[in-house]
Amino acid sequence: MKKHPLRLLFLVVITGLAFVVQPAYAAKIKVVTTLTDLADLVRNIGGDKVEVHSLATGVEDTHGVPMKPSFVPLMNRADLIVLVGFDCEHAFLPALLEASRNPRIQKGQPGYVDCSEGIAPVDVPRSTDHSEGDVHPYGNPHYMLDPVLAETAIHNIYNALVTFSPQDQATFTSNRDAYLAKLDAKISEWKAEAAPLKGVKFISYHEEWNYFAERFGMVYFGTVELKPGIDPTPRHIEELITSMKAEHVSIVVREPQFPEKVPAFISEQTGAKLVTLPIMPGGVAHTDTYIEMMDYIVTTMVRATGK
Amino acid sequence: MRILAVLILFSCLFLLINTAFADEMSELKEQVKTLTQAVQGLKSTVESQQKEINSLKETSSQSAALPDKTVPSTVVAPASPLASTPPAGAATQEQIKEVNAKVNKVIEAQKKSLPGEFNPAIGVVGETLFSYRTRGSAATGSDRPGGFDIFQRSVELNVAASVDPFATGYAVINASADPITGEANLEVEEAAAQTTSLPWNLTLKGGRFFGEFGRLAYIHDHELPVVNRPLVLDRYIGGESQTDGAQVSWLLPIEHYVNFTAGLGDKFGDPQNNPGVFRGGKELNYFGRLSTYFDLTPDWQVETGVSGLIDPRTVDRGGALVQPDGSTLSEKERRLAGMDFSLRYVPLRDNQFRSFTWGNEVLFSGNRYLSDPDAIPDSGDEFSKSVNSTGLYSYLAYKIDREWTTGLLFDFLENEQNMRDRTYAYSAYLTYAISHWNQLRLQYTHTDHNAISGLRDDDAVYLQWTWIIGSHSHGWQQR
Structure with missing residues (x-):
């Protein structure tokens, strides 16, 4: 009976150390993206340094991804949330961000990666009155269907990854350059x-x-x-x-x-x-x-x- | 021996950690080396770019004056074979015009957001009920008259904004018509602040708000899937679960969604607690909810939870409650437990056009009363009694397309003051969402009261018109 407290102590110490030592082997950067195109870009730039989850599977309406509670734990642990921006995700992202209880990925924080930064929007409405339907006040958000503008999104994702993990900059740079070279070649083909x-x-x-x-x-x-x-x-x-x-x-x-x-x-x-x-x-x-x-x-x- | 064993173990662990750190050190050295190389690379890039900028400056000073020199630094011209990037110094008037047009679009977008930057999001919801009921209020127990009735149930002003980097705030002010007099009745339904950056997955809400209990008690009338709040929520909670208090919510730090909420408040629903002259902790309401969620398939979901509410010593909440036989009851303790279960089909591909919900909630009330058979206070015949009662609702909602939804609702209620007094209600409804902000709902309800209630069966037809202007967003609770 007397041995038990000592065994328990060993167990507690070892478990505790396991928790302390574990982070030394650098966990991957946890990235949640709203849509699958952004997830693909993050995978290409982040390589094996990132763990990526997309809220959408690809078949959804970009403005109507169902707000599932199962997204909440994912977002709670995320280091970065990568989004299209221009209010594209207005119907589901604000509520999910609120539910995530993750201060790192809230709007204005480095973990909130708005890929529309630097993109000149088209069709900015003169009025946001509902008589014009469900308009996007900052302009049309579907810029990812232009592969040239997708390159701006790539730069935004790259910058966010480097800011979060500067020690991996060389990897991100080489991955980004390789992907951009591939994309540029495809853009010429598509043209x-x-x-x-x-x-x-x-x-x-x-x-x-x-x-x-x-x-x-x-x-x-x-x-x-x-x-x-x-x-x-x-x-x-x-x-x-x-x-x-x-x-x-x-x-x-x-x-x-x-x-x-x-x-x-x-x-x-x-x-x-x-x-x-x-x-x-x-x-x-x-x-x-x-x-x-x-x-x-x-x-x-x-x-x-x-x- | 034990001390020796401990020492050996710790030495081994120390060695292990040391090795780990040694590995890390060499890894760090490698990283520093790589970083140094990267910095040098960047330095040379910056130098070459500086040269390019200088040459561009020279070229631009030689060229003709530009029509608009204000180009925000935020606009990045993406490099690409398709992008119409002219060689340095070869910018034509046409291309400058194109750039200016794009810049103007960005400015246009900014103009829209800047003036409102310091204003909260503001929206107004209006809800009017046109109805016909086959019996008058004396026979139905309703606070609305029988026959034709038009009722402006709510004119709701919603205001929300960030308070500071640590909290958001919102207020819901309702100017609904008084059910009896028809006069506009201004009421602060909700006015609360909620933290946004507490550690350990916690959020704290304080002020006046709808406390978390079950699934539909904390939803505003116009957001319900049916015209009227289910009977059991109206009777046991008192409509919306309004409380003046504080609520802490904790998202469990595990991979599965589990949320726990606990709160306390001066009241919970209606009617209010009588104020009394001095109140200890027992006169407050304590409530909580534990909820979880499962993805059965990508399209099918289950959400379930349990809730509880206790007010250990109510101070005659609602006053002397007159019974059909003339006796009175005074509530002395309020206890409520609930279980909710929702099954949803939300197809990923076309959930804007098709969906299905089966929502259920069962509530168990166990209140303690002081019964006064002759309704004369302190006449000596008073006695204490507990009443256990149950109520539930179950509804189906089937979205046929983006505009049309149809469904059924079943209500069962045992009166919380007399469990033998039972009510059944059956409803069918059809919702037509003209747009996201404009909705009509037609509902038929047949209500069955048993003989003990002293009320009579009745039929009612409702036409509900709900509209929204200004800002309107669905929070997490309204999903």
Whole structure:
């Protein structure tokens, strides 16, 4: 009986030491991203120094990732939260940040990595009145569909990782440069491949393709939604069909999180080709990485033109 | 021997740690070396960039005056084969125009946020109920009349902002119509501050707020999935779980979501505690909730919790409660326990268009009363009695598409003052969300009272119109 306290003491000491010694073998940087494209970028820059979790799996609406309590422990332990910004995640991130009880990743802290920093937004609304629908006051947040602007996001992620872990700067720098070289090469490829897209008119379900259209010279004709976040009325669909016919709009883009019925009807009525395009990696099959997703988008768009 | 064994063990551990630190030291030396190289690399990059800047300055001084020289330093022109980056000094008027247009867009975005930077987020919620009930209030026990009724249930002003780096604050001020007189009744429903940076996963909330109990007690009327708050929450809690007090919430530091909340308050729901002349700790309300969550599949979720509330010595809360037989009850102790369970289908891909919720809550009330059969105080016939009663609700909500949701609600209630007095209610509803900020709900409710209640069965049809202007965000509790 007398031996027990001594054994207990040994156990306590050893367990305690195990806890003390463990951090010396540098745990990975815990990064939570809101969307899968950002997770892919973090993996490419952080390499084996980071442990990355994305809240979205790829199939969700970027503005409507379900707020699951299972995200809370992940965010509670995160060193960095990486987000798109421009209020893209306004419907779920503020509440999750509040629930996470993690002061390191709150807005304004170094752990809050807003990838939109340094990006000039398009379509900044003149009014944020709800009569214009669910508008984003800081401008359209879907800049990740422009691979050139994705490079700004890469720089923001790189800076955040270096700030958090300066001792790993050499690794991050070499990873970033390697990834940028790969992305630059792909951008040149996409530019060449997308040549037939110049001047091609298209519509989409949600206003997600402004940056893509600007980059590849397409004409963004309109949206199936009446206003952002507001489903179409029969009158809007009718007017859209009439104007699409008059203006020879040739592509209808449907993002996978939106129902197919109305875009298919518009496509049938106008003769425009209906394509389903992901808005983040994992949105459709074979788009597990950012580069694979952009490959898929450019190729599908070009095929849709029939050129 | 034991001392020797301890010494040996500690020596071994010391050696182990020392080795670990030695390894670390050599690793650190390596890192310092790498860092030095990196700094040298950076130095040479900065030098070459400085040269480039100088050459650009020279070029720009030679070129024509620019239309707008104000270019915020925040705008980064990304380097890329596709980016239209001209060679140094070759900027044309067209390209400058393009850059200016982009800069103006950023300024436009900043203009929107700057004036409001010091203002809290402000929103207003309005809720009007149009209804028809087959029986008058004397037969239904409701505080609303029978027949046609139009009731401005709430005009709610919501204000929220950060207090400082350590706390946020919010207030909800409601100017609803008084159910009896119809006069606007201004009430501070909530006004509380909540910490944002306490250690050990703690948050502290203080002020007037809806204390955490169950699933729907701390939700505002307009955010409920149905028109009226379930009967059991109305009777046992007194509507919303409003309290003037403090609540501490602890997220357990484990990989699974478990949250524990405990609080104390001067009141909990309605009616208020009578103030009394002197109150010790026993007159306060103590409440708590333990909740957890499971992902059954990526699309199916379960959330469950247990809650408790105790007011060890209520000071005649609600006054003398007159019973159908003319006797009175005075509440002396209030005890409430609850269990809640929600099963949800929230498809990842199209949850904006389809979802399903099955929400349930069962409450057990165990109050102690002083019963006065002749309703004459201190006449000698008073006796103490405890009443144990149960109530529950269960609802289904099925989202058909972005605009339409339909569902059913079942209510069961044993009167907390007389458990043999039972009420059943059956409701069916259809919600049409014209947009996120504008919603109509049509609900039919049949209420069944038993004979002991002295009330009569009735049918009611409600049309609820809810609208929101200004800022509106769903907090964690309203998810």
